[in-house]
Amino acid sequence: MASSAREPIYSAEQIKIPPQLPEILKDFAKHIIRTQPTDILKESAEYFTKQAALNSSPRKSSSASTKLSELQLESIYNRFGSPQPSGGSPPTLINRKDIQEACEEIGIGSQVVADIITLGAWGDRIPWLKFWALSVAAGYTSLIPTLHKVASILSGTSITKPEPGVADDSKPPLSRLPTAPFKEIFTFLAERDDGIGPDKTAKVLADLGEEKDVELSSFLDKLDAALSA
Template identity: 35%
Template structure:
């Protein structure tokens, strides 16, 4: 007959690595606060702890004001190397949560130790808070510029950093920008626009349509609840998003309502048709009942 092992032998007990620290912190709080009902206190304490852990894991786009505050607190040019830990702590101090920072570190392939160019982390965070390439690039000057200007060399390095996030910012685009801006020591948004190097990225409405590979039936439909539903296309998802945001902006201005884009599934032809119908024009290839396809909110 086999012997039954003791229920609580050392071999059976596996203490989670974080348990001692959790219990230590909890015990300190109990001793400090001296609760009358320790069970009720315990329930509240661990519920709050759970909420904090969940919040830290969430990814929430930072505001441009937060990023501006980080940049001025660091007090270094966008392409200057700064200590990673200092930069991350500054981000946390202005309210950028841990989940967002971890996402940015992963996307930008940064480490939490050593040094990193301050502007490169900020450009990743800026892209997270922008709805389109034009907004990302124009916002560089607001977040990291002095009186709306950035040193040309620093700006070109930021464009290289954007190339890690999106292949639209190709070496060819970078070379065209370098040529177009070589006479400038500092640049502002107007200087960049005048190079026309970014035209193919900034004016992406038509290129986004071509990314649909001639299948307009798959595009966009409006569900009547102030929501534009759309598909994400793997070949050029960012251009597709930019196009939808352009349409959204037109709709907002035309109707006085604020529309929300959610992903996925829908048909762009219908939403374009509805927009054209409101403007009294006809969108190529659209049906006469376009207005009914775009059900605007009351």
């Protein structure tokens, strides 16, 4: 009888990979690549704590409100918007089915997804960044707080601009806002807002400049001034 010491400790049949593990690790890798934390272990703990809270929250019905939670918005962006682990850029268009499945996994009702797609007048191929922009906008009544929320998620911070008339003395933390996705989102939302003319749009785009990223706090001050003028 052959010695058991010569037998492999593991075999292909013994290794059982949970079906959700590859997607979980892929999303986590995208998050780390996007945020570039100085303390990866601490960031990992915070990331998985958020994901656990998101997955344990009650599932919403298909008739739920279109206002999405910050965790849901972050999850959608991390799924489709972060650089690929291989270093490649994220795709521009996503199949409708992929968006529906991703949203269902985090408790976003099918009717909510359908409403956003209808609002964007899209078919089977969805420009995911614009879909995400409308998902953020659904939770606000005006453009400025929508853009602040967009900026906070793109820059990996947790700032929230209050609705007009609500006092808030908090200051956003020093962070960097990636300009390319913000330009695309801002231009898309500004075109849908009758109160934002070409002059204001041009001013905001000029403030963003041609740099890869800008300092978040100072840019938000310029954004408020440009859109409130």
